[in-house]
Amino acid sequence: EVQLVESGGGLIQPGGSLRLACAASGFPFEDYAMHWIRQVRGKGLEWVTGINYNSGRRGSADSVKGRFIISRDNAQNSLFLQMNSLRSEDTALYYCAKSFDSGIYYNSPIDSWGQGTQVTVSS
Amino acid sequence: EIVLAQSPGTLSLSPGERATLSCRASQRISNNFLAWYQQKPGQAPRLLIYGVSTRAAGIPDRFSGSGSGTDFTLTITRLQPEDFAVYYCQQYDVSRTFGQGTKVEIK
Numbered sequence: 001e002v003q004l005v006e007s008g009g010g011l012i013q014p015g016g017s018l019r020l021a022c023a024a025s026g027f028p029f030e031d032y033a034m035h036w037i038r039q040v041r042g043k044g045l046e047w048v049t050g051i052n053y054n055s056g057r058r059g060s061a062d063s064v065k066g067r068f069i070i071s072r073d074n075a076q077n078s079l080f081l082q083m084n085s086l087r088s089e090d091t092a093l094y095y096c097a098k099s100f101d102s103g104i105y106y107n108s109p110i111d112s113w114g115q116g117t118q119v120t121v122s123s
Numbered sequence: 124e125i126v127l128a129q130s131p132g133t134l135s136l137s138p139g140e141r142a143t144l145s146c147r148a149s150q151r152i153s154n155n156f157l158a159w160y161q162q163k164p165g166q167a168p169r170l171l172i173y174g175v176s177t178r179a180a181g182i183p184d185r186f187s188g189s190g191s192g193t194d195f196t197l198t199i200t201r202l203q204p205e206d207f208a209v210y211y212c213q214q215y216d217v218s219r220t221f222g223q224g225t226k227v228e229i230k
Contacts, residue, residue: 045221109158113167
C-alpha cells in the first residue's frame with residue numbers, strides 16, 4: 001500500500017523559510033515522479049511543483065517560481081520542498097503526491113496523496 | 124494556463140439519483156489528459172477517473188467520465204451515501220490545473 005507522510009509544516013513569519021519533507025513507502029519510489037499540491041482551507045487545489053523520477057527535470061507553478069524548490073533523495077525514499085520568501089498567500093495544507101504511471105512529472109495524473117502538512121504564514 | 128470551470132458549484136440530490144458534473148476548459152486538452160478526483164471532508168483527494176474515461180483501480184462502475192476537446196463530464200449513476208463529496212477535474216496536458224470543484228450534497 002502506498003503511504004506518503006508529510007512533515008515540517010508550522011507557523012512561520014512572512015519572508016521566512018520552511019522545509020517540508022515527505023516519507024514514501026509501499027512502492028518503488030525511485031521509479032515515480034512526485035509532486036507537491038496545496039489547498040487553502042475550504043478552497044480548491046493548486047499544483048505547486050513536480051519532479052521527475054531521477055530529479056532530471058522539475059516544474060513549478062508561476063506563483064512559486066524562484067521561491068520554492070522541490071528535491072528528492074531516492075536512497076531515502078524522501079521528497080522535499082524548500083520554501084523561501086514565504087507570503088501570507090502561501091498559507092495552505094501541503095500534500096505530497098505520486099504520479100500514476102510515469103517517471104516524468106508532466107502528462108500523468110496523480111494517484112496517491114498524503115494527508116498533508118499545514119503551513120501558516122503570519123506575523 | 125488552461126483554466127477549468129466546473130458547474131454547477133453545488134448539486135443537491137437524493138441517494139439513488141443521477142449526478143452529472145461538468146468541466147469546461149479554456150482551451151483544447153490534448154491526448155485526453157483529464158482526470159477527476161473525489162474529496163471528502165478531512166481527507167485527501169482520491170483519483171476516480173483519468174484519461175477522460177478510465178476508472179482508477181477500485182472505483183465502482185457507477186462513476187463514468189466522458190468528453191473531449193474542451194467539454195468533459197463526470198456522471199455518477201445511482202448516488203450512494205458515500206458519494207456525497209466535492210469533485211474536482213484536473214488537466215495534466217499543459218502544466219496542470221484543477222477546476223474549482225463541484226459539491227454534491229444530500230438534498
